[in-house]
Amino acid sequence: MSFRTTRTTSAVDYVEDVSPGSGALPPRAWYASSDATSYSLNGSWRFRLSATADAQDDSFAGEGYDCASWAEVTVPGHWVLQGDGAFGAPIYTNVLYPFPVDPPHVPTENPTGDHLRVFDLPSDWPSDGGAVLRFDGVESCARVWLNGTDIGEFKGSRLAHEFAVGHLLKPSGNVLAVRVHQWSAGSYLEDQDQWWLPGIFRDVTLLHRPAGGAGDFFVHASYDHTGGEGTLRVDSDVDGRVLVPALDIDVATGEAVTVAVEPWSAESPRLYDGELVTEGERVPLRIGFRTVALEDGLIKVNGKAILFKGVNRHEWHPERGRTLDLSTMREDVLLMKRHNINAVRTSHYPPHPAFLDLCDEYGLWVIDECDLETHGFGEQQWRDNPVDDDRWTPALLDRAARMVERDKNHPSIVFWSLGNEAGTGRGLTAMAEWIHGRDSSRLVHYEGDWSCRDTDVYSRMYASHEEAEQIGKDLDGGPHKRRELPFIQCEYAHAMGNGPGGLADYQELFETHDRLQGGFVWEWIDHGVAHPELGYAYGGDFGEELHDGNFVCDGLVFPDRTPSPGLLEFKKVIEPVRIQGDGADGTVRVTNAYDFADLSALAFEWAYQVDGETVEAGALSVPPLAPGESAEVKLPQAPAPARGGSETAWTVRALLAADTAWAPKGHIVAWGQVPVTARPVPSVSPTGRPALDGDRITLGPASFDARTGALRTIGGIAVENPRLDVWRAPTDNDDGTEWKSGINYSALWRALGLHRMRHRLDSVEAGEDALTVRTRVAPAAQEVGLGTVYRWTSDGERLRLTVSVSPEGEWKVPLPRLGVRLGLTGADRVTWFGGGPGEAYPDTRLASMVGRWESTVDGLQTPYVRPQENGARADVRWVELGGLRIEGDPEFFFGARRWTTEQLDAATHRTDLTAGETVWVHLDHGVHGVGTQSCGPGPLPRYHLLAEPAEFSFVFSVSDSPTQ
Numbered sequence: 001m002s003f004r005t006t007r008t009t010s011a012v013d014y015v016e017d018v019s020p021g022s023g024a025l026p027p028r029a030w031y032a033s034s035d036a037t038s039y040s041l042n043g044s045w046r047f048r049l050s051a052t053a054d055a056q057d058d059s060f061a062g063e064g065y066d067c068a069s070w071a072e073v074t075v076p077g078h079w080v081l082q083g084d085g086a087f088g089a090p091i092y093t094n095v096l097y098p099f100p101v102d103p104p105h106v107p108t109e110n111p112t113g114d115h116l117r118v119f120d121l122p123s124d125w126p127s128d129g130g131a132v133l134r135f136d137g138v139e140s141c142a143r144v145w146l147n148g149t150d151i152g153e154f155k156g157s158r159l160a161h162e163f164a165v166g167h168l169l170k171p172s173g174n175v176l177a178v179r180v181h182q183w184s185a186g187s188y189l190e191d192q193d194q195w196w197l198p199g200i201f202r203d204v205t206l207l208h209r210p211a212g213g214a215g216d217f218f219v220h221a222s223y224d225h226t227g228g229e230g231t232l233r234v235d236s237d238v239d240g241r242v243l244v245p246a247l248d249i250d251v252a253t254g255e256a257v258t259v260a261v262e263p264w265s266a267e268s269p270r271l272y273d274g275e276l277v278t279e280g281e282r283v284p285l286r287i288g289f290r291t292v293a294l295e296d297g298l299i300k301v302n303g304k305a306i307l308f309k310g311v312n313r314h315e316w317h318p319e320r321g322r323t324l325d326l327s328t329m330r331e332d333v334l335l336m337k338r339h340n341i342n343a344v345r346t347s348h349y350p351p352h353p354a355f356l357d358l359c360d361e362y363g364l365w366v367i368d369e370c371d372l373e374t375h376g377f378g379e380q381q382w383r384d385n386p387v388d389d390d391r392w393t394p395a396l397l398d399r400a401a402r403m404v405e406r407d408k409n410h411p412s413i414v415f416w417s418l419g420n421e422a423g424t425g426r427g428l429t430a431m432a433e434w435i436h437g438r439d440s441s442r443l444v445h446y447e448g449d450w451s452c453r454d455t456d457v458y459s460r461m462y463a464s465h466e467e468a469e470q471i472g473k474d475l476d477g478g479p480h481k482r483r484e485l486p487f488i489q490c491e492y493a494h495a496m497g498n499g500p501g502g503l504a505d506y507q508e509l510f511e512t513h514d515r516l517q518g519g520f521v522w523e524w525i526d527h528g529v530a531h532p533e534l535g536y537a538y539g540g541d542f543g544e545e546l547h548d549g550n551f552v553c554d555g556l557v558f559p560d561r562t563p564s565p566g567l568l569e570f571k572k573v574i575e576p577v578r579i580q581g582d583g584a585d586g587t588v589r590v591t592n593a594y595d596f597a598d599l600s601a602l603a604f605e606w607a608y609q610v611d612g613e614t615v616e617a618g619a620l621s622v623p624p625l626a627p628g629e630s631a632e633v634k635l636p637q638a639p640a641p642a643r644g645g646s647e648t649a650w651t652v653r654a655l656l657a658a659d660t661a662w663a664p665k666g667h668i669v670a671w672g673q674v675p676v677t678a679r680p681v682p683s684v685s686p687t688g689r690p691a692l693d694g695d696r697i698t699l700g701p702a703s704f705d706a707r708t709g710a711l712r713t714i715g716g717i718a719v720e721n722p723r724l725d726v727w728r729a730p731t732d733n734d735d736g737t738e739w740k741s742g743i744n745y746s747a748l749w750r751a752l753g754l755h756r757m758r759h760r761l762d763s764v765e766a767g768e769d770a771l772t773v774r775t776r777v778a779p780a781a782q783e784v785g786l787g788t789v790y791r792w793t794s795d796g797e798r799l800r801l802t803v804s805v806s807p808e809g810e811w812k813v814p815l816p817r818l819g820v821r822l823g824l825t826g827a828d829r830v831t832w833f834g835g836g837p838g839e840a841y842p843d844t845r846l847a848s849m850v851g852r853w854e855s856t857v858d859g860l861q862t863p864y865v866r867p868q869e870n871g872a873r874a875d876v877r878w879v880e881l882g883g884l885r886i887e888g889d890p891e892f893f894f895g896a897r898r899w900t901t902e903q904l905d906a907a908t909h910r911t912d913l914t915a916g917e918t919v920w921v922h923l924d925h926g927v928h929g930v931g932t933q934s935c936g937p938g939p940l941p942r943y944h945l946l947a948e949p950a951e952f953s954f955v956f957s958v959s960d961s962p963t964q
């Protein structure tokens with residue numbers, strides 16, 4: 001006997017069907033009713049995981065099914081992040097599909113989660129009207145049964161789907177069954193650079209729909225900046241009235257009314273509370289009047305060109321994945337506002353709708369992006385790309401409509417984005433045409449088609465400074481339509497690991513050329529997964545067969561939302577007030593860089609610093625400048641320096657004058673420093689003489705090994721000999737390949753052997769007033785080297801080291817660092833005068849403020865998820881630690897850690913780093929820039945550390961400050 005089974009009649013055919021689904025209601029605006037009841041179905045659900053889509057029949061959906069043996073999961077949530085590994089694991093890929101590319105087919109191994117929830121209706125659930133069951137997000141495909149009736153199936157993971165269920169509900173014992181498949185045809189449209197995380201990851205809600213209740217409605221609220229009037233019209237499926245008490249508005253739906261209003265902007269997010277009243281329901285409205293237009297080749301809101309100081313935001317929580325609660329969403333918005341960010345691109349899908357409410361409320365410009373990416377087809381030259389295949393167009397249009405209809409009443413949204421990295425094709429054009437037709441009050445964005453045939457903006461990702469400048473000067477050519485359009489970088493400054501470098505240089509271009517209307521840093525948060533052994537896990541840590549490592553950790557905040565140095569740098573770079581001056585004439589120049597607001601919400605303070613310490617401070621009166629205006633503001637009479645020969649400077653800060661919704665009074669918005677008198681260079685008159693004492697040479701407070709010339713002690717403090725050091729644990733950016741040049745710095749450095757330099761001792765010369773140690777520092781197998789001379793002098797109390805470096809041979813690569821490394825034991829407390837409080841590198845140093853700072857050694861470390869070079873403090877005049885005071889001539893980069901660079905380099909997670917006895921101290925004359933070539937351009941040439949002759953000095957003495 002022979003038999004054959006085929007899948008053609010399978011009950012799970014819908015999984016591989018390109019259509020968006022069946023049974024769901026048409027999309028509509030997402031709103032919370034004032035009076036209609038709702039019932040949350042979030043909470044604990046029964047759960048059964050199967051290895052394939054068709055392993056189980058649908059009997060579980062019927063009443064009376066015994067699920068006692070099932071596990072439980074929390075909804076909303078991803079099952080792979082629950083059950084301690086019993087329910088599979090996350091997979092991280094950037095571009096690649098983690099399954100064979102054969103659309104619309106998906107693997108037989110298709111983790112499928114059956115979810116069951118039995119519920120009673122609340123006792124006050126009305127008996128009249130209907131009910132709607134809403135799913136706000138399920139990845140990637142679900143079939144739903146209520147009380148045994150199959151009510152439909154859907155795809156479109158980050159979009160809302162509603163079903164009419166009133167006729168099926170009973171007062172008690174309702175059985176809601178949801179079968180979720182990890183892979184479906186929809187997965188081909190959801191190839192975003194993120195973890196693949198199946199599950200019912202957003203809310204499930206039962207909404208009562210009263211008779212005569214509101215249906216869908218569209219709030220049109222424009223602003224005419226010439227007359228200061230707003231026009232409101234609410235188009236509603238169900239007739240009713242629109243009330244806005246503060247504006248004395250009481251009009252019928254569909255009727256326009258024009259009144260004097262305050263406009264909405266991201267800077268002044270004026271919302272008017274209103275209500276839509278239908279026969280059976282009242283729905284609260286939050287109305288923001290603003291007009292978005294493409295005018296004179298610029299994106300204008302309320303008649304003014306705006307500048308995006310934006311970030312790309314994925315939804316992320318280290319324990320809960322893309323399930324975010326309201327307080328986490330609010331935390332994102334507050335952090336953004338407090339760091340001067342004014343815009344968000346919801347990369348790469350519509351966020352939870354509550355996030356958009358927060359953007360309306362606190363003020364952020366939003367590019368709302370559709371849940372669409374087909375990046376993996378790029379691997380096959382875009383063959384079979386769903387966006388260029390008519391069979392898929394209904395699914396694309398469904399996604400566009402679900403985004404626009406759900407989110408259309410948010411004033412914060414100024415652009416609809418078709419999706420990300422999906423190549424080009426007719427499906428995208430169809431989406432753009434539909435969106436333009438449905439909503440003419442916003443602009444359309446898409447980056448993947450540089451001809452801009454469907455879009456209202458020329459958008460690119462990771463364009464270099466050079467190219468951005470060409471575009472800014474209209475020298476980039478391109479198709480006619482594109483030449484007429486403004487330019488934004490929907491992604492730039494890849495914030496992976498240490499960096500991004502070069503932000504200030506981009507900002508200068510954006511502020512110089514009108515056509516450049518800013519950009520969105522990639523990205524907001526590191527998607528590290530909290531892990532018991534690894535701290536935070538990234539790609540590969542779950543044994544994935546394909547993965548993209550820590551490329552998923554590339555945010556301005558760490559997984560726990562602690563701001564990284566990159567965010568602090570971004571805050572400074574985009575500050576809305578510029579404070580500059582040279583101090584010589586006793587004035588500072590203050591410029592208002594807001595697009596709409598004057599400076600009346602800010603108070604200004606001055607502080608006068610002597611050697612980094614504030615000796616006097618006070619209020620500074622600054623006129624309430626209009627946007628774009630500048631004023632020279634007189635500083636007070638400089639207080640006399642405390643003692644002769646001190647370095648003095650002004651620091652001027654702009655602070656919130658009163659509490660705002662997003663930060664308290666006193667929050668610092670912007671600052672500037674103005675040097676007055678320069679630092680006296682530390683000098684040591686060589687009076688001491690090197691003296692031989694057994695196997696030691698002594699000089700002033702120091703002793704050296706007589707044979708090697710290695711420093712041993714200073715004033716009795718043991719010092720592991722300072723030696724030339726050129727290596728740093730490569731950053732994610734060092735490991736990246738520059739897009740244009742193809743250069744990969746860490747590969748070049750390792751090929752040359754800079755991580756294994758050898759030190760050859762040539763001579764130890766005890767002279768009249770100096771001990772001179774001559775060496776050659778070079779890697780095996782290479783003819784290049786660095787002739788290095790250490791010259792020690794002393795005045796009896798202080799010890800000066802002058803290092804002279806002469807490159808030999810032909811150096812074709814920049815050096816990672818150039819300085820000395822030494823070891824100290826018993827060091828913990830660190831005090832310094834220089835840049836701080838955080839780390840800074842040549843192209844990430846704007847946020848570094850010169851002053852007196854304190855830390856512990858551990859506090860100097862920046863916890864990048866993948867360990868790498870970090871923690872350098874710039875412009876350091878002197879530092880005290882481990883009982884020593886070290887002064888620089890000139891200023892230097894300082895860093896200290898409880899592990900060596902080699903250990904840092906070898907570590908893959910923070911938990912690999914274990915503290916040793918020695919604190920390794922780096923005193924660097926120079927460090928190579930950081931750049932952003934983990935995705936994009938490298939450091940600009942002016943930030944390269946070239947192998948060139950160099951001389952630099954440090955003066956060591958015993959300090960009187962405590963070491964611990």
Ligand code: IPT
Nearest residue numbers: 094193420421461491522554935
């Ligand atoms: C770009 C993607 O749009 C984004 O999702 C992310 O992957 C980013 O790169 C890198 O982290 S696409 C890339 C080809 C530039």
